[in-house]
Amino acid sequence: MTANATTAEIRQARFDHGMDVLTRIDGESGQKVIDSLADISPELGHQVVAWAFGDIYDRPGLAPRDRQLVTLGMLTALGGCEPQLDVHINAALNVGLTPEEITEALLHSAVYCGMPRALNATFVAKKVFGERGLLPVTSR
Amino acid sequence: MTANATTAEIRQARFDHGMDVLTRIDGESGQKVIDSLADISPELGHQVVAWAFGDIYDRPGLAPRDRQLVTLGMLTALGGCEPQLDVHINAALNVGLTPEEITEALLHSAVYCGMPRALNATFVAKKVFGERGLLPVTSR
Amino acid sequence: MTANATTAEIRQARFDHGMDVLTRIDGESGQKVIDSLADISPELGHQVVAWAFGDIYDRPGLAPRDRQLVTLGMLTALGGCEPQLDVHINAALNVGLTPEEITEALLHSAVYCGMPRALNATFVAKKVFGERGLLPVTSR
Amino acid sequence: MTANATTAEIRQARFDHGMDVLTRIDGESGQKVIDSLADISPELGHQVVAWAFGDIYDRPGLAPRDRQLVTLGMLTALGGCEPQLDVHINAALNVGLTPEEITEALLHSAVYCGMPRALNATFVAKKVFGERGLLPVTSR
Amino acid sequence: MTANATTAEIRQARFDHGMDVLTRIDGESGQKVIDSLADISPELGHQVVAWAFGDIYDRPGLAPRDRQLVTLGMLTALGGCEPQLDVHINAALNVGLTPEEITEALLHSAVYCGMPRALNATFVAKKVFGERGLLPVTSR
Amino acid sequence: MTANATTAEIRQARFDHGMDVLTRIDGESGQKVIDSLADISPELGHQVVAWAFGDIYDRPGLAPRDRQLVTLGMLTALGGCEPQLDVHINAALNVGLTPEEITEALLHSAVYCGMPRALNATFVAKKVFGERGLLPVTSR
Numbered sequence: 001m002t003a004n005a006t007t008a009e010i011r012q013a014r015f016d017h018g019m020d021v022l023t024r025i026d027g028e029s030g031q032k033v034i035d036s037l038a039d040i041s042p043e044l045g046h047q048v049v050a051w052a053f054g055d056i057y058d059r060p061g062l063a064p065r066d067r068q069l070v071t072l073g074m075l076t077a078l079g080g081c082e083p084q085l086d087v088h089i090n091a092a093l094n095v096g097l098t099p100e101e102i103t104e105a106l107l108h109s110a111v112y113c114g115m116p117r118a119l120n121a122t123f124v125a126k127k128v129f130g131e132r133g134l135l136p137v138t139s140r
Numbered sequence: 141m142t143a144n145a146t147t148a149e150i151r152q153a154r155f156d157h158g159m160d161v162l163t164r165i166d167g168e169s170g171q172k173v174i175d176s177l178a179d180i181s182p183e184l185g186h187q188v189v190a191w192a193f194g195d196i197y198d199r200p201g202l203a204p205r206d207r208q209l210v211t212l213g214m215l216t217a218l219g220g221c222e223p224q225l226d227v228h229i230n231a232a233l234n235v236g237l238t239p240e241e242i243t244e245a246l247l248h249s250a251v252y253c254g255m256p257r258a259l260n261a262t263f264v265a266k267k268v269f270g271e272r273g274l275l276p277v278t279s280r
Numbered sequence: 281m282t283a284n285a286t287t288a289e290i291r292q293a294r295f296d297h298g299m300d301v302l303t304r305i306d307g308e309s310g311q312k313v314i315d316s317l318a319d320i321s322p323e324l325g326h327q328v329v330a331w332a333f334g335d336i337y338d339r340p341g342l343a344p345r346d347r348q349l350v351t352l353g354m355l356t357a358l359g360g361c362e363p364q365l366d367v368h369i370n371a372a373l374n375v376g377l378t379p380e381e382i383t384e385a386l387l388h389s390a391v392y393c394g395m396p397r398a399l400n401a402t403f404v405a406k407k408v409f410g411e412r413g414l415l416p417v418t419s420r
Numbered sequence: 421m422t423a424n425a426t427t428a429e430i431r432q433a434r435f436d437h438g439m440d441v442l443t444r445i446d447g448e449s450g451q452k453v454i455d456s457l458a459d460i461s462p463e464l465g466h467q468v469v470a471w472a473f474g475d476i477y478d479r480p481g482l483a484p485r486d487r488q489l490v491t492l493g494m495l496t497a498l499g500g501c502e503p504q505l506d507v508h509i510n511a512a513l514n515v516g517l518t519p520e521e522i523t524e525a526l527l528h529s530a531v532y533c534g535m536p537r538a539l540n541a542t543f544v545a546k547k548v549f550g551e552r553g554l555l556p557v558t559s560r
Numbered sequence: 561m562t563a564n565a566t567t568a569e570i571r572q573a574r575f576d577h578g579m580d581v582l583t584r585i586d587g588e589s590g591q592k593v594i595d596s597l598a599d600i601s602p603e604l605g606h607q608v609v610a611w612a613f614g615d616i617y618d619r620p621g622l623a624p625r626d627r628q629l630v631t632l633g634m635l636t637a638l639g640g641c642e643p644q645l646d647v648h649i650n651a652a653l654n655v656g657l658t659p660e661e662i663t664e665a666l667l668h669s670a671v672y673c674g675m676p677r678a679l680n681a682t683f684v685a686k687k688v689f690g691e692r693g694l695l696p697v698t699s700r
Numbered sequence: 701m702t703a704n705a706t707t708a709e710i711r712q713a714r715f716d717h718g719m720d721v722l723t724r725i726d727g728e729s730g731q732k733v734i735d736s737l738a739d740i741s742p743e744l745g746h747q748v749v750a751w752a753f754g755d756i757y758d759r760p761g762l763a764p765r766d767r768q769l770v771t772l773g774m775l776t777a778l779g780g781c782e783p784q785l786d787v788h789i790n791a792a793l794n795v796g797l798t799p800e801e802i803t804e805a806l807l808h809s810a811v812y813c814g815m816p817r818a819l820n821a822t823f824v825a826k827k828v829f830g831e832r833g834l835l836p837v838t839s840r
Contacts, residue, residue, distance in 0.1 A: 056810070056811050075256065077777035077778050079220060109774060119324070120363070184386070211672060341524035346521070351532060390476070393494055457679075460663060527743055534778075555739045556738070598836070600825055604807050640780035
């Protein structure tokens with residue numbers, strides 16, 4: 001922030017910063033979510049970008065791959081978050097998790113969330129990996 | 141209830157009363173849910189009408205628009221209730237909540253339920269508002 | 281297990297045993313889930329078979345129909361488990377629960393999980409019963 | 421319902437009938453819940469009795485022990501329902517489920533809800549069984 | 561924001577603004593939550609204040625009492641949020657909801673979340689109302 | 701497994717192996733959970749040890765610290781798992797996550813699960829860190 005920043009300028013700067021972080025992690029799929037909010041709740045789009053990515057994701061205390069591990073755990077446990085799992089399994093690959101680590105994390109989730117949540121998340125991974133030419137995954 | 145009410149008559153009267161309340165709030169979409177239960181669980185349909193609408197919704201202690209605000213919060217938080225959100229976002233409009241209030245309530249839900257639940261509910265609102273010619277919504 | 285069992289042999293024996301139990305309860309639909317995991321997480325498929333069915337389902341302390349009653353309650357309460365409800369409503373029929381008992385269990389779930397979960401589960405039952413020629417169900 | 425039933429009389433009759441069912445299943449612990457609601461939400465107490473027990477529990481389509489199996493599954497899956505699990509593990513014993521069947525049902529829940537939910541529910545069973553002199557339970 | 565605002569100044573200004581909103585709604589109980597985070601996660605405290613209250617709660621699109629209705633619905637549905645229900649039932653009273661409206665909203669929640677969630681939330685209301693001398697509540 | 705392994709010997713070997721893994725990760729707190737199950741559901745204790753730890757935790761495809769990141773995400777999202785969070789925040793420290801990484805992971809959870817779940821988990825971390833002399837944690 002430079003001199004004479006107005007509330008509107010601060011708001012725009014927070015958004016721009018968040019969009020940089022979002023693009024780095026999610027690539028195009030994050031942008032698509034924001035675009036799809038434009039006519040129904042642009043403010044929700046703004047908060048996803050400026051707050052979730054600009055304020056939280058960008059913090060240095062946890063590596064990007066570690067954030068995705070936590071995120072995969074949460075989205076699997078919550079249930080009903082298949083669209084978000086799609087985005088974040090892509091993000092997990094983008095920030096350096098391997099397909100094997102991702103499927104292993106989802107297998108691990110069976111212990112804490114039970115088989116249905118683990119299965120639903122794994123089938124989203126199957127879709128994403130298929131789209132990126134990463135099938136088959138061979139666990140040991 | 142008039143004289144000589146039998147159990148069957150009381151049951152029918154409770155249903156008729158509930159259907160009046162349901163129609164007032166949900167319009168046709170409530171009736172469709174009841175119809176779709178006819179061959180699998182007519183009793184569940186009866187209980188939705190006679191109990192949920194006839195006994196609970198009709199109580200005077202909370203205004204219809206206030207009931208829909210609570211309901212939108214619950215359905216968003218529960219997750220996996222997209223069909224019910226569709227019915228109740230329509231209901232919310234029917235009882236006087238504005239599109240702006242509804243999207244604001246769903247934005248507010250991000251604080252308590254997290255972004256995925258807020259996003260999923262907002263995309264249901266986008267579908268409903270689109271069907272009713274209410275897009276775009278302009279939040280401040 | 282006979283003499284000279286290696287780790288790999290024990291693993292195979294646990295899988296084979298689990299597959300017997302799975303087939304007895306779920307018929308073909310269980311096998312389909314395992315097959316669909318082959319290229320994404322064969323280990324998750326192994327654990328569903330060897331652990332969930334071989335170790336837990338096969339235990340004598342609770343009758344197969346009773347296990348399905350508990351399972352229907354859990355899957356309804358969890359939400360977002362429609363694919364698993366499909367498999368287990370089929371399983372419930374396979375192990376001797378009647379359509380009337382299943383819809384009654386799902387009606388009962390409204391008391392503890394609320395109407396949306398009860399409705400979502402009941403519509404899965406409608407699909408399954410329809411596929412098996414069991415509609416209409418007539419509750420009293 | 422006899423002749424000249426007023427709305428108030430019907431309401432009272434529904435409550436009295438529900439209280440009979442509640443007492444049969446839950447014994448004193450159900451009554452305690454109703455009493456504890458008297459100064460905060462007597463209507464919620466009325467609905468638990470008149471609707472949940474009078475209308476739903478009393479239906480003949482599912483045996484009382486079967487209803488408790490479904491209920492144990494739901495309460496375990498929901499999480500955060502330890503007070504209700506206490507009431508319903510007692511109820512399960514009252515309607516004829518054995519301690520072994522109850523712990524087996526909670527073990528079974530690990531497959532669908534994961535270990536934390538199974539553990540939390542099992543520790544409630546430990547408390548209830550301890551109060552009723554039913555420990556230790558010996559699973560095979 | 562005035563001229564020459566640095567990132568640190570903007571951060572402080574966002575916090576100060578959020579604390580004004582928080583105090584207006586939650587009174588002292590909000591401050592207590594922030595204080596209790598000081599030695600474990602001051603950043604979480606900052607985000608509750610600066611983001612949840614400063615950015616979201618302060619928006620004009622939904623009246624404070626309406627935000628509490630949505631919030632009560634969400635916290636009841638989520639389960640396991642008794643500490644937050646305590647804060648927000650207090651907040652609901654602070655912004656003008658009556659005890660009767662609050663208990664009616666929690667009764668209404670039984671339709672969507674089931675009896676256990678409705679009961680757990682109602683018992684938190686009983687505690688809060690008791691502390692504020694608002695018992696008994698008389699529903700019609 | 702060596703020659704002539706019987707079913708009972710295989711069962712014991714799986715348990716012994718799991719107990720090694722459990723002790724390495726959870727130290728004494730894991731053992732306490734198993735002990736507390738002895739008189740109510742020894743089989744649940746067996747499955748936690750032999751399956752969750754022996755079969756799943758021991759797999760090489762995901763580092764122990766990564767498993768705890770996923771686990772913290774799941775337990776936070778599930779809600780009502782405070783006892784398990786206590787065990788696993790201890791485990792996270794045992795396998796090399798720093799207090800700063802743990803609190804950052806829980807801050808991150810606010811984005812996906814909302815503030816109440818993030819707060820509840822953070823207060824468990826405060827308790828555990830306090831017991832281990834790790835307070836205050838200073839986030840940047």
